[in-house]
Amino acid sequence: MAKVAPRTLSGFMELPPAQQMKMERMMEVLRRSYSLYGFTPLDTPIIEAAQVLLAKGGGETEKQIYRFQKGDSDLALRFDLTVPLAKYVAGHYAELSFPFRRYQIGKVYRGERAQRGRFREFYQADIDVIGDGKLDILNEAEIPAVIYDTFTGLGLRRFKIRVNNRKILNGFYAINGMSEKAGEIMRTVDKLDKIGPEKVKQLLIEELNMIPYKAENVLDFMAISGSNAEVIARLENFRGMDAGFDEGLDELIAVTKYLADFGVPEENFAIDLTIARGLDYYTGTVYETVITDHPEIGSVCSGGRYDNLAEYYTDKQLPGVGISIGLTRLFYVLQEQGLLSDEIVTAPCDALVLPMTSDLSFAVAAATALRQGGVRTQLYGEQKKFKAKMNYADKIGVPFAVLVGEDEMAEGVVSVKDMCSGEQVKLTPAEAAAHIRAAVDKRNDTPLISF
């Protein structure tokens, strides 16, 4: 029979088992961290009516969308988790209580040009808090705590949550009579990290026709840095010139005020006036997160405050704040950089039971006892030589082999062999379960990311 090559589409991640275990661990950390902050898990369809998904229409995204007909229906695959959330909140409005806090970890689809590290199918891991008409600034103040707990939960220590406020930026441009060009200026300033201040200044002057001292004004403002207290002191100099600016500054003060109470160390936090994020969407606090030793990765967790989640679906004013982690890309980069721990157990099981008797009753009962003791247990039933069995144990990387021969059966014990140290001890099945659990829990207690 002619065979079809079992290929996977380019831009679609499909991991080997041991790597998939690490990905699962990553998702588990996210679920736990998001849950601890009182976000409820949601699951929305991957396919939506194109008319619903593209209600906002236009833009760069539309070209990338997977859109197709099925029967008479014009369908599309979701390209983010925000539009489905808007649809969900508008559609279930009457059943929900506000503020409504949800997390969603799910696959989204964008038909981008395939290139290394770019995915067409990828996980996003989002949280959002949605208010009904109003939403208190405390929700914005809490977001850095979620980010901090999530990344430290993954094992990262050296990362920085960068925060800004769009009202401060808009206010600054208004004060300087640059409101009309604000969008273009922000897009240019966004290149600071990449090309440096001199080149940005040049672009501002040459491409946006700004007079040099105004361009310098912009760069001076963007260069404001230091401790939270220092930055805020500098910003206070602008107070009273623009109502929006003042509002943004008050919000920024509120966002920084409770950081310590939220458990966020100041070294993991910085006010950064260069951050703007999505220009037509965010209206208040904006967030980015960078890994200190790997700035080239860019922001691994971004988001912000928006005023109107679902205006295409409902007249209700639904302000919110949210962040998103591009999970597939983050995993890919961490894996590429060798930053994922090899300490945690990635084998399919913690114990491999190797029966060496013709009657298997005792081996089966031992496997059952291990499982009842919470040990992930594989019972090896193949008729192979002992060496082949041990080779298999090695290859799958199982922490413990559990040998059950005539002697063990007669004594009512199993021989537990530590596959790392080679050490072997005889224990009852219940003792073996406790022994293996303790060793495996210890190994899994190490963080996923280690460097």
Next chain:
Amino acid sequence: MAKVAPRTLSGFMELPPAQQMKMERMMEVLRRSYSLYGFTPLDTPIIEAAQVLLAKGGGETEKQIYRFQKGDSDLALRFDLTVPLAKYVAGHYAELSFPFRRYQIGKVYRGERAQRGRFREFYQADIDVIGDGKLDILNEAEIPAVIYDTFTGLGLRRFKIRVNNRKILNGFYAINGMSEKAGEIMRTVDKLDKIGPEKVKQLLIEELNMIPYKAENVLDFMAISGSNAEVIARLENFRGMDAGFDEGLDELIAVTKYLADFGVPEENFAIDLTIARGLDYYTGTVYETVITDHPEIGSVCSGGRYDNLAEYYTDKQLPGVGISIGLTRLFYVLQEQGLLSDEIVTAPCDALVLPMTSDLSFAVAAATALRQGGVRTQLYGEQKKFKAKMNYADKIGVPFAVLVGEDEMAEGVVSVKDMCSGEQVKLTPAEAAAHIRAAVDKRNDTPLISF
């Protein structure tokens, strides 16, 4: 602005938050149970090249498939998790160790006619063990244990795992000179549950032109029942007449032999000779699982042994055994029948912190302490009257409200109010965390399914 109705496509499940929490719990039980048996989690793309996905081609399924073009690519959405597994195992053959045991819980797509309780997007939860060339019968013997642990883990007690062996059926038809009609006979016998033996006999005679005593032979055979020992004793009467039958009988004996050691009570298990499952796929042991008090639901977990997983992709002979749970449908039915417990906590959080002071430092620190103590905590920041805050707590169904006023702040405590009993106690944040955890763990210790 004109609004687009925020509708969800028919045949696509989108749950309200409290129900979604129950669905998450269900998936968690499955992940845990599958993991305990040494199955490793896999995640494969939802989109595949149509040529790859439809390598087997033809059949009823093809019409239901979501297939579309994107650029030059002919793409399709997976319609089960077996074809992607075949592709995965063939493609990653060199990296895998056999037997290879994987579980996958993922969405699949079938454009069936929409009707109540039928889904076009639905979760399957599959396990499979794949051998390289050979696969020991012990793997087939273990499957009932996985099914038993999974369903008891969900809280079900009254269910039955029905087991048969295709070799026994084929052997029986060969012995009776009915091999040519075996497929048609099995399809007719499959209706026994629905239309009863008399009507099946009539169909066998009228539609398949069987002579009456042969039809009776078939029905007599199908009616064999009793304890495992009784059924096997009856089947032993046929030994020696057909090599395939004898092989099937030996396999059935092996599958039943270790049930007790696997921890499967005999009341949850039955040999049922009427079961055949997918006619062109399974070759040995086959499984179905029915909920005793709800036979109308049909089988909630089915599968069997097959000889060649990936023949469309590789020359390697890859026999396997697997089962699948149609998770979305199972959840839907359990929900409809009111069989899901209302005891487990389905609120977004376990504790809702209600600050009643102007400085929020202490309330924020208390929320942080609760989270550090493992309590899913929402900090309520909206400026509302006390009554509105308590209404919100009621509406989201949170088990505990944590009140933080001037008095509490002065004393360094919080007031923990049990939203069920109304009881209120003052505790330090750390004590509150332990108190709330204990109460919530107790509630969540109840099984998901309860009746």
